[in-house]
Amino acid sequence: MDAAARTAGTAPAGRSSSTRLPPGDFGVVLATLRARRGWSVRETARRANVSEGQICNLENGLRNPSPAVAAACDAAFEADGELVGLAGAGRRDTRDDTIAASGPVIAGYERVLGELKGIGRSTGPRFVTPSIRSIIRILTDTGQRADGEESAEIWLLASMFAEYAGWMAQEAGNSAEALRWTNLAVRCGARGGDETVAAYALTRKAFIAQHRGDTRAAIRFADQAARHPAATPVIRAHAARRAALAHARRGDAGACGDALERFRSHVAEDTGGRPPHWGPRIGNGSSHLLEASCLLGLRRFGPAADLFATACGPAVPQDGNSRARFAVRQATALAGLDRLDDACLIVDATLPAIRLIDSATLRAELARFVQEARPRGPGPGQLALIDASDTLATG
Incomplete structure (x- = not known):
């Protein structure tokens, strides 16, 4: 198996059957297969012996393949x-009508979205973004031609892809692009008759503001999300999460505690049925992980480290991004306690995953670790690790 494919957690495409190719035109299929393998555009071009520009043009729908x-x-x-065979069929003008009339193909795109999310959590945005953009282009073109319930389904699917494109743009460190895709998700959701995406988008904007260090804006967006008439219990839980973390970074323990209580209350309202339409499912350990993260923000390093020690494990989602994020937070709490040996062991084991995923949010977590660890009088080996972490965080 290809090493990149092993890292991504997906097997190579291998000798395909008709069920192995994802739905879509040639460019979408090419981009999705590339994401499955974990190949960059350059690697794909090298293996196919064509130019990188040709691969990009095909994936973005600017050219048909010869x-x-x-x-x-x-x-x-x-x-x-x-x-x-797919190239021989061409980019048919009727492909939109075909997609609009076919429920199984819509379901196929939903499966592709789930697959791309899995790859993105393990490898970061660079391998999945071209596929997402190509599929959004197809779905929005299709939605404009479809009618009735099929049109609504297509617009909702486009909204889900656009929301994920916004998340990947944020992971790539482009806040403006993240907001642009998030706003498109709201417009597509409205055309599909679902206003809940507008409520969830406010929690995404809160996260973007928090990532920029604007805690006041983060709290404002989170409060707006919680009050939105279309907000579900899960969306209100996400809003409370953002508010709690922002209050913690501002040092307001009382407001942080109130937001934590709201989070727990909204989680209890969730019936645990099918996965939420917007945002990740909130797991059983989310409350403990959130509380530990808030304690870290409040610089209560001892309780934070203890809680991370008990919560980091089964409660952490098993994707590379989540494991790395909470591992670095645990290391930051340990560094705050002058337990640099333990902190550096955790970070040293986590750096390979951070390099692979290349996530702006992970780099921000790593920068917090560096800020906390560097003044603690590290030894030569620890200082080398801190310097390597600093280089990765700012790179």
């Missing part, structure tokens, strides 16, 4: 002729 390029891509992905 027979030779289609055959080269087919060989690179060992698609057993299916990519060639």
